[in-house]
Amino acid sequence: WQRLKGGLARTASALSTGITDLFTKRKLDAGTLEDLEDLLIQADLGIDTAGRIAGVLRQERYQRDISPDEVKAVLATEIEAVLEPVAKPLAIDAEKKPFVLMMVGVNGSGKTTTIGKLAAKFTAEGKKVVLAAGDTFRAAAIEQLKVWGERTKVTVVSGAQGADAAGLAFDALAAAKDGGADILMVDTAGRLQNKAALMAELEKVIRVLKKQDETAPHAVLLVLDATVGQNAMLQVEAFQKTAGVTGLVMTKLDGTARGGILVALAAKFDLPIHFIGVGEGVDDLEPFAARDFARALVG
Numbered sequence: 001w002q003r004l005k006g007g008l009a010r011t012a013s014a015l016s017t018g019i020t021d022l023f024t025k026r027k028l029d030a031g032t033l034e035d036l037e038d039l040l041i042q043a044d045l046g047i048d049t050a051g052r053i054a055g056v057l058r059q060e061r062y063q064r065d066i067s068p069d070e071v072k073a074v075l076a077t078e079i080e081a082v083l084e085p086v087a088k089p090l091a092i093d094a095e096k097k098p099f100v101l102m103m104v105g106v107n108g109s110g111k112t113t114t115i116g117k118l119a120a121k122f123t124a125e126g127k128k129v130v131l132a133a134g135d136t137f138r139a140a141a142i143e144q145l146k147v148w149g150e151r152t153k154v155t156v157v158s159g160a161q162g163a164d165a166a167g168l169a170f171d172a173l174a175a176a177k178d179g180g181a182d183i184l185m186v187d188t189a190g191r192l193q194n195k196a197a198l199m200a201e202l203e204k205v206i207r208v209l210k211k212q213d214e215t216a217p218h219a220v221l222l223v224l225d226a227t228v229g230q231n232a233m234l235q236v237e238a239f240q241k242t243a244g245v246t247g248l249v250m251t252k253l254d255g256t257a258r259g260g261i262l263v264a265l266a267a268k269f270d271l272p273i274h275f276i277g278v279g280e281g282v283d284d285l286e287p288f289a290a291r292d293f294a295r296a297l298v299g
């Protein structure tokens with residue numbers, strides 16, 4: 001909770017200061033409601049959610065005095081209600097051996113780091129993990145995954161830079177099966193400069209995995225960087241179509257005042273949010289919990 005609260009401090013402070021400025025010794029009237037709606041939109045919560053929250057306040061407290069704390073309490077309750085339906089833990093089906101988890105997202109969103117953090121978590125739970133360095137486009141990505149492999153003591157299947165990503169994923173799945181692994185995590189490329197080529201590559205990786213296990217991949221997690229704000233919505237749309245995204249991870253909530261974007265995503269897409277990243281360290285990945293997040297966000 002402390003880590004979450006610390007991580008969300010910048011978003012919370014922006015919201016909290018804004019609400020205090022707006023509602024100190026003021027009535028809840030049309031003017032303050034409009035200002036509140038603007039504040040929520042600026043905090044990336046999305047127009048729909050901002051409108052809904054303003055609507056609730058209008059109905060309950062119109063033309064009455066209201067304190068900043070009361071506004072925050074309403075805000076936390078409403079945000080929690082938006083988040084609750086998508087706050088679902090990642091279910092690892094132990095019958096699938098290995099359970100194949102593919103990580104997708106644009107470069108720099110935090111895929112490799114999240115794989116490293118998850119490798120540490122799964123290993124600590126006693127699961128045997130194999131990683132596939134499927135971002136074969138960038139030498140740095142391959143190296144970075146190897147470093148995480150050493151740190152968490154898990155096997156990394158990698159190839160040379162420029163190697164065929166699908167072929168590598170195929171080999172990694174074979175190796176994971178041979179080694180009796182419980183979980184295979186597949187890193188992927190994220191160069192959005194060439195979107196068509198990237199999507200074709202992801203489709204091919206999926207197709208090739210299915211040759212060995214027609215139910216694979218068992219989860220496709222889209223990693224989103226919170227600092228990009230509204231752009232995250234476009235990324236969901238782009239990856240949802242081709243990569244068959246099953247769930248979301250939002251990273252870098254610690255470095256931004258735009259944490260409200262997670263609320264906008266929850267309101268718009270029917271995709272589970274599994275984890276949130278609140279730092280670069282191995283422990284800075286939290287299972288997503290609606291109530292805690294809503295409370296930490298509002299400050």
Ligand code: GDP
Nearest residue numbers: 107108109110111112113251252277278279280
């Ligand atoms: P990839 O290109 O999607 O694989 O992204 P990386 O995993 O290489 O991450 C890009 C940068 O973001 C790295 O410097 C990471 O340390 C950093 N990063 C990843 N997740 C988080 C997070 O939750 N918080 C912060 N502050 N930085 C993060």
